Amino acid sequence: MIDPLLSQLPILVVVVPLLAVPVVVLAHRAGAAWMLYLVATWLVFAMACALFVRVRADGPIDYAIGGWAPPFGIELVVDAFNAVVLLLVAGMAAASAVYARSSLAREIERERLYLVYALLLACLAGLIGITVTGDAFNLFVFLEISSLSSYALIAMGARRRALLSAFQYLIMGTVGGTFLLIGIGLAYMMTGTLNMADLAQRLPAVYDTRTAQAALAFIVVGLSLKAALFPAHIWLPNAYTYAPSPVTAFIAATSTKVAVYALMRFVFTVFGAGYAFGQLPLNQVLLGLSAIAMIAASVAAIFQTDVKRLLAWSSIAQMGYIVTGFALASAAGLSASLVHIVNHGLIKGALFMAVGAMAWRTRTTSINDLAGLGPAMPLTSAAFVVGGLSLIGVPATAGFISKWALLSALIAAGHYGLAALVLAASLLAVIYIGKVVEALYFRPRDAHAPPLERGEAPIAMQIATWSLIALNIAIGLHATPELDATRRAAAALLGGGA
Template sequence: MESHLPILLIVLPLLAAPLCVLIGNRKVAYIVALTVSWCVFAMAVALVGTVHADGPLRYNIGNWAPPYGIEYVVDELSGFVMLFVSALGAIVLTYAPHSIEKEIPRSKHYLFYATYLLCLTGLLGMCVTGDLFNVFVFLEISSLSTYALISLGRSRRAPLAAFQYLILGSVGATFILIGIGLVYQMTGTLNMADIATRLPIDHGPRTVLVAFAFLTIGLFIKMAVFPVHTWLPNAYTYAPSVVTCFIAATATKVSVYALIRIVFSLFTREFAFEVLPLDTALMVMALVGIFAASTAAIYQDNVKRLLAYSSIAQIGYMLLGISMANQAGLAAGIVHMFNHALIKGGLFMVVGCFALRIGSVQLTDWRGAGRTMPWTSFAWAVGGLALIGVPFTAGFISKWMLLTAAFDSHHWSVAVLMLLSSLLALVYVWRVVETLYFSEPSESAKQAVEAPLGMLLPMYTVILATLVFGVWTVYSADFAAGAASLLLGGKQ
């Protein structure tokens, strides 16, 4: 059974999704979805344990040996991403019932669970597949289900936000598909390990450059890199709170993973950062995105939109690590994927609690809610400290590693700009803290009561994890360093 875990990780949620539709009962569908999500997490833990003990795990679908058959590969990097995606998928679904009862019509609950499982399938599939075309297939499974999840929001603007994401997402998917087609034209294979040995990097045809451009720009759109980020603020703002929790914590991180895999495993560091000036381009895009998005976040009154712009800025930090093109920078970018998934997942869970009890995500309606919803408000304060990067939080570990990498690479100005950007995060986090604790209570806040225990427990599991991984870094930082070493060693 253990040898089949890579395929079971994908097949189980994929089959459970139509089962939820066939059941048609929201309570039974929830039990099925919740059970499957936790089983998937258990499988991910087992796979990561195997990889840690025995090295990368390879699974040939149908016993067809690559490159003729499709291969699934679980190594340190894919296992790392797969583990936190499955963990957050299970935790968010545990948190979900009260929130979706408030924000999604009952008649659509079973459809929500089915679509959620499809999205989880797509994200996990992107992590484990060793086939380049499969990356596109799973990317589209997750994207199409995300469009549907966003459109479930009660606001009339939710379908419009989903449509806007659909248009830009389709452009990104088309770019990626063109890039894959060009790679296949040059190599005659879709197996990523095989592509890495056949791709004519040194003095190859211009087609290599064109393929690389299409793949990276397509993934930039999926990642919501500034300035191709315009789909993200509305998608996060108008989606149901549970959907925002899940996609904010996972979707963009998996796209970052795909970018790292394509740049370092397929096209190699030498091509991307020595033949091409990708390091300079990424660094400039990252810094401009960090400051522009953080500044926009300061002026938002809708807390979901505030966190959405914050997410765009945090993607900039991940790109910053990648742009340094050394082990320290790449490890910092990878570990920030994990840490930001925890931080932003936890903060959006906080927003979901306020949305349930106050009925609004407008900052003016949250005035004085620290008195009537103390546990939820305290969770925001802790998560906000992690987002700023205060010591003993996960956010501090990410930024410390990035600063260290910047100093090692002699990018002194980048280090200074990173420190200044943290002050912008302090401003928009403090705006919410000040509203919660130091303002006269609004009418909505006066009538609010604390969020139910079924939401507080999963929320605090994630929020407290940001403190745990701010002190205990054996898992996060060590795994990220191992993954970075593997990538820079040129191994698949």
């Protein structure tokens, strides 16, 4: 009984949130819709944990949908690499579900709450589909599912600028999706297959053609737009700033990370690192853009007056760290990149949840309006401080593990200048995180502002936030399991095969 069920987990982890979408819509009532959303996300998280454990024990899992063997049928694949990303996405969805009910009740009209839960489930299904599919065209389809639901979720923000932000994201996302589809189409034109493993076998015969080169270029540009890699980042600050708080926390922790995962999957297991970084100068381009992103976005964050926008610019800088690692095309660099994908997801999820809890009390995310909030909301403010320290990379936090791994990989590869830029960007993070901490604890409240009464956000929001903070500290104190998992994943990725 258990073995047949376990064999179906690769498809169930996608189907469960997809099937939950219409059920949530039919439920309609806010309370019932949230309960269904909570059960579906935690069920997906349990399945992701089971898949992670099984892959570690038995190796990659291949699932042929409908019994049609690849390359003719659609294949789902869970291996050491994407099992880690799957765990991050499912875990953040589960934490966001606990957090969402009280937060959304303040930001969304009760009559529309069920739609938000349904869209969050659709977004989750799309992100998981991107992660586990072994078919290039289906990756595009799942990417569009997650993107379309994200546009609608952002548009539901309380402020009117949420609509403009969603429209801006829609335009940029459509361009990115079109580029990706063109790249996949060109690869199909040259090989006659869409299965990633089959593409990896057939592409070397046409490496010297301009069509293959153009296919890789279109795919890289399209996924860079989705991942908000500089200079294709302009949609992200507004999207994160004006989306509802639980939406921001979930998307910031997962969406761009999954896009980078897809880019890494295409570069390493479809086209091959030797082609992308040897015959073509992709690594030089990515390293240059990442270096600019780390510094320019960190500087931009310093001058922001809204905490959510400040953290959004920080995310652009952090994408620079992630792409720098995998552009090294080394086992150490890939491991560092994957470590930071996971750790930054946990850090940003916790920080945006803490800011959402502040907004629940004050109805604002303006840094000036949060002055003096530290003593009034001690638990929430402490969560922000710890999350901020992790973002900076202070020892005993997950952020330190990420940056240590990245610096080690850069030094081992002889990129001392980039290592210095990583340290410089970390110092800039001290400034913009310090700016918020100074307002919370040391800046006097405006004389005309209403006094703040001591009190925290609802307990569910606190539990979700502090669970992520606790994971940050746990990883910082004992990173061996995470580093071991990411090293295995890097070795699998360099070994090839989708």
